[in-house]
Amino acid sequence: MTDFKMPSLGADMEAGKLAQWLVAPGDKVARGDVVAVVETQKGAIEIECFDAGEVAELVAKVGQTLPVGALLARIGSPGAAEAGTVPPAAPAPTGQAAPIPGPEPVFAQAPQPSVEPGAILASPAAKARAAEARVALSEVAGSGPGGAVLLADVDRHIAARPAAPPTAKPGLDMAEMRRAIAAAMTRSKREIPHYYLSHEIDLQTAQDGLAALNATRTPDRRLLMGALLVRAAVRALDKVPELNGRYEAGTAPARSEAVHCGVAVSLRGGGLIAPAILDAATKDTDALMAAMRDLVARARAGRLRMSEITQGTITVSSLGESGVDALFGVIFPPQVALVGFGTPRVRPMIRDGGVAARLAVTVSLAADHRVSDGRRGALFLAEIDRLLQEPLTP
Template sequence: AAKAPAPAPAAKTSNGWQVPQALLGFSAEPVFATPHATRLAKELGIDLSRVTGNGPTGRISVADIEQTVKDHGGKVATLQPAQRADSPARSRADDSQIVATPLARRLAAKLGVNLNDCRVTGSRGRVSKVDVLEAHAAQNPVAAAPVQAAAQAPEAEVLPMNGMRKAIAARLQESKRTAPHFRLQADLDLEALLALRSEINASAPAVKLSVNDLLIKAVGLALVKVPDVNVQFDEARQAVLRFKDADVSVAVALPGGLITPIVRQANRKSLSSISQEMLDLVTKAKAGTLKPEEFQGGTFSISNLGMLGVSQFDAIINPPQGAILAIGAGEQRVVAHNGQPAVRTQMTVTLSCDHRVIDGALGALFLKELKRLVQTPSLMML
């Protein structure tokens, strides 16, 4: 009687593995595989000729067997999630005879992992660094942090920005982003300037000079004396525009922001003309009736917060101008005067310059000339 054919091998289950039928069998020809892969294949009945090796020169590793089993719809054994460090399920057996790479053994000692708890996927049947890390991760699951309810944001009033505020934001953001600012400070003695102001106001009742009026005149004259600070940067042409006359932009605070009306040719105008022009410009600015030519342009800016009690501050350059002067409050200070301590009225001014067009020495020369004019104000009358 004819012999009945052998039944086709069925899918095999062993130690958590489920090997698909298509992989079962034995290869008649030698297969290039790691010793551990060879032992594992023999244990599971896997035909290694059906496994593609991805190791050096096509050598088959345990990882290749795992991937092939998964690709055919089977399952591979995985470490069960380990208990906490004090769990009796952790192996306490001696692992000194476990074959492992030197790096894996050092890492296991550092992490407190028993090599008996590790899978073996390294070359030549050794526990690898990856095996140790996998065991450590399984034995030390990270507890999910409790989800905290987001703190409720405090209720805020939403104030849409008006056109002026948007324009200020855009221009000053551009200035800080593109113009490399540097700053220089100087302390100015105001005693002579205040005396001149009092004298003029007393002798000419129709004229009411402010300290700001005198400073506008002094700035205009200093800019003409040091013309390389009286400049704008023409980015399109990559050029410096230097001006003969000083058109001084003066920052004026408004409820919706600020605006900078311009005293044109401040270097040529008398103190009384500057005073009257500033009065007119500020009135128009607060009424919103300034014409574009009265606030667009300018070769240099000043911003005075001294009347608000600010001792010193840094101002942002008004592009395309090359510099701006921040003016602090006139304060009583104890200083050395003629070799003796004395109480003098002084003010700190801070010059912000665009380093693309103005260097430090030029800024210093401007402040030196401004100081000379402020401290010898009769020079402004010439």
Template structure:
């Protein structure tokens, strides 16, 4: 029997609240399926399953606060098992008892018996939706998250005294920005306490890289045009293949990672940051990385990410963007062992072969964990990164 446990979504996560099961006993699951929705400091997270089989038993009741590592479900790895009849999700001893149910706002009809999942009720309340007007598609007519989101997307059921159009905002950023900041603060405090940092910096000429990108963008539609950050991510991923000791985690000792998953720092509009992962960045083209960014950044700002996008990063990139600071020194996000920082791209004086000119330059920093690597390894990485950016067509 496979034990499905509450995953860790980063060093700043101690627990999460199970909002809704999206699978029931008897359902078959495969790798990548969403099995549940969990509320954390980083918003509502879709939790993926990474095994194949049939749901045998759900061990935790909805609306329960669950510590990381707690057994949540049992999965039978046998694929040929006949689906079982769905049974109610009931917490059994010694399962953590659910938190007290929050009162439903007065605009939700209470005198009509409405069967809906806790998450459906939550989203309905936030969007002023009368549940009694929705036809449920779940078991025995229960209203699900998809039913509510479908109503929102189609522009139905708008509350007269509220906004004229419904925007799907599962959790408002301003309501959790302080929580996010606290979570990041805890992780960064741990980093400063436990990780012996060393710092290196290198100026890199981006003239060839930007010229290559400009020519490529000429033949691309507007919505698919490249930004410099996509090229920088690809160059970092390619460099890590040559300096693998930076693509690792430290957990009592150094553990090198074969897959290169780039964590990319995204700033939220109302404060705080979140760091989703771009999986297998070394195997993606620059165009695919740009497409990935166009998908993941809006979802990150809406706080609607998958669990793997928050837990799988093997190294982190932070980029200031245009018009910002010239240099950023990052703090390593444990258990990773490195973070690469890109300052703002700006025109600077540049000498080559005895001649002085003006080039688009970027100052790149590397913060490394001295337990996992040293200045020589870090310097080799920055030199390799520079070489890749001088030959962008090879990326």
């Protein structure tokens, strides 16, 4: 039996509110399955489980605000004997805080039926299930004696109704998000000695290749320049791998084999989130583009996964099409580098001894001087430039 606990979704996170369970006792889960949704400063985040097994017990209730490390559920090991014969889990680590006595947990209430409540016959189990699932008993066709609503009727009703539409406003508390950004950025500027480099890159070849390719494709398969820029940055890490990794206080800087590339997404209400494309180095341009589309859509809808917001090893921030020339970023701790792309713009550049109008972008690097030096950083930006001059390979 293993304990499934409230995860930490960032150094600044102290507690999270359980918004939804996506599993029930008895369900089989595999490592990496999304099992719950937790509301945090970064919006609603889908939480994956770290163990395979069978859900034995859901300990936390939907609506409860619980500190990081609090027990959420118990998961039985696959193939383990009866739950009762498994020794009890080790005591909780010391220092684990008691549940935060925040606002009263909001338990789901059944909407008031339109007819007198007394008029609806329903079994206690059906009532409880309906309340839990926010189903009005008046809407459920009862199959019990005298038309009474039974548990099975409620379950059938729930199964038949359309999937809940995604919340239009993704439970984002902008003040909370602002606080999270403030905490991370203050820590970054306090702890990380940044150095900055910038370089102008001719994008005309890449742009011509992109336009020619997109002309042959339907909109759902088109690429954006942003995907080419991210791919070039990810590939350039081959040459300067020390920019890809994490540096936690009190430990040695750790390079990462995998590139989990954070992509900064600005939210229209204000605020910013940088979920990671996992294993970005293994993806070709098309796959990277698909991953970015998916990530942006889910960031807007407030449906990111825990691994995406906790495992980044480097971040790319782009101003997109309607920004300014250059962006000098603040590293997202505990990462050690951030690549910034300004808005591509047609500029005069010297080509073959003459002035030519070319699409160009300014790329910048903000890097941790404890981990790398300017010369290596310069090599990295030059490599991004070189890669962007290659013919486009989707």
